[in-house]
Amino acid sequence: MTIESTTKDLNLENLLKEIPFLIENLREARETYLTDAVLLGEIPAPTFGEEERIRLAIDRFRENGLDDPEIDEFGNASGILPGTVGSSSILVMAHADSVFNAETRHVLNVGSDFMTGPGIADNAIGMAAVVGLPKLLNQLGIKLKDDLLLLINTKSLGRANLEGARGFLETKQRPIRAGICVEGAEQGRLSYSGLGALRGEITLILPGNYDWNSFGASGAITHLTRLVNQVMEIPVPKEPKTKMTFGEIHSGSSFNTSPKSGMLRFEITSEGDEVINEMEKQVLEICEQFSLETGTKVELEVVARRANCGIPFSHPLVKSTRRIMNETGIIPKVDPSTGDLNVIIRAGHPGVTLGLTTAENLREQNETIHLEPLYSGMAQLITLLQAIDQGICE
């Protein structure tokens, strides 16, 4: 045991020593992934509408040397770069969908040290890193023993409830040594646990026979506001850490017409699954009571639900990732994931989520990534890949 861990440390030390050269080489090779970030990022890909972006990802997989990339029944693009041994696989994935709708003008700008445009950080640059890996590894002269299983997954965000990644892992029967989820930002992000979450949508409708003359009668906006106030009264515990976010509200169409319907989207995240269940029950009760008291129709639909999961902080994968980050000059920031990492870990594989670079204006039209930190971010990804391949992360 002692001998094995010493050997592993030595192996990791050797990899760490290479990081400065790796950063320089990745800076030289930046055209490979910056170009793909633009070409992929300029194709609109709202959740459930990723087909065109996925087609380009498949073309890129093929052009970058993958023999048989495929689009599966869930719309995911995947391919395998065979390893020299190939007894197991390392999964590297990035989600294809974006928060921007198809009508958004998807034009990216490229400056000497930045790229700007909708979805460049989340997650065009992450996708570009994944589709470019076979070419980059080849350019860097890195041959992995494991097969490299690359995935650009669909249906990750919003209402999609991680359907793309879940479908892929449920149907892809391969021995997976570990998984890495790649996000464009924020650099330093280290997720090794999936945070329990519930996403709900409350719809409020005034029925056709709504009595506008009765006391307290009002339009949907007023009702929704009262409802939000009541939901906000639900106690949110500090331990286990819990958060409730009201993310989206829609109602009405003009200045002077009382709207008859409205919709509220919210998310509860908590390190305690039982807390999420309890809060869900309370929200449901508030909705039922509100409906009865106001004569409105109030419905709660849970559109996404995921339980807490994770690997320990002391897991060799996490430990190695932290060492690689430190050596690359990246300060690790532990940040539980509500994204695709959940699926990897719940499928029984160790996994982490990494952020590639620093960013500004996330999820705004002028979302911006910085290029200088990106080269270190890419180096962290490739070094971690090598470390997993060397068996250092088990």
Next chain:
Amino acid sequence: MTSNNQDWLDKNTFHHGEFWDILKLVEEKEKKGLSISLCIPTLNEEKTIGKEVLILRSELMERYPLVDEFAVIDSGSSDKTLEVASNFGADVYLSSDILQEVGDKRGKGENLWKAIHQLKGDIICYVDADISNIHPRFVYGLVAPLIRRDEVSYVKAFYDRPLNYSSGLRSSGGGRVTEILIRPLFSLFYPELTNIVQPLSGEYAARREVLETIPFPIGYGVETSHLLDLYEKFGIETFAQTDLDRRVHRNQTTNALGKMSFGILQTFFNRLHAQGKIDQIPSLETFYRRFEVEDGAYSQIVQEVIEEERPPMMEIEGYQNRKAGK
């Protein structure tokens, strides 16, 4: 439409999708021993030049070696155009540094003309710097007909699928100057040239052997003069055009288009006279006049627009020497 026109349209109008297999184009190019230079003329284009250089170099030089040389030729930008272009690996030239013995004139046409001297390719492809949705098709769509069809010498871009549309035929989809100035003029004097869907598009590729034989207006008239001069020399069969789908770029004000039209008209009338289509023209004014209204008061704005021309590059001694390897 006459059957000749229809024949030309059927035979010489392409869609970039026909040339998606870039690797095959590279093989055909190499088999014919052709070399291709790509030129982007610039003046203060720091916002879009980085992406153009990144995408076109990466896709058409690194991934598929279709383009042999990639140059940005600049008219003296005061912003970071040159720095950004060079940062992403383009060869960067100041127009004023090329053929210094002939002096320096300010205008896009000057950069295009000097590119003939500076660049080495058998085919030169010109792409404007202000395309915000740049894609490799903007180059391979234009050079492909030249690689495949020896009789074609000059390929123009057009955009937005203007001919066949799902709801049927729609108007040609040129810009405002094309529709209210160029097309009526072509219809009057050069009916065959009306087959060119967007005669003013800034993206085109041509063989060196034809580019070096024609004069270059340095300003607004350069695209129009190319069509008129090459048509006069070689006829409509020398042209082809490629649908490049959508092009997103800056929209110009009506005032700017008026000034542009004024420049184009100078070039056009000079050609009409030189080609004997009209007997004589008076000395043309070079002042473009328009009105502005401020606080209810009208005032006339006068701008000088001189459409100077460079002679055919073949006539320049420095170029003759370069070609002769001196």
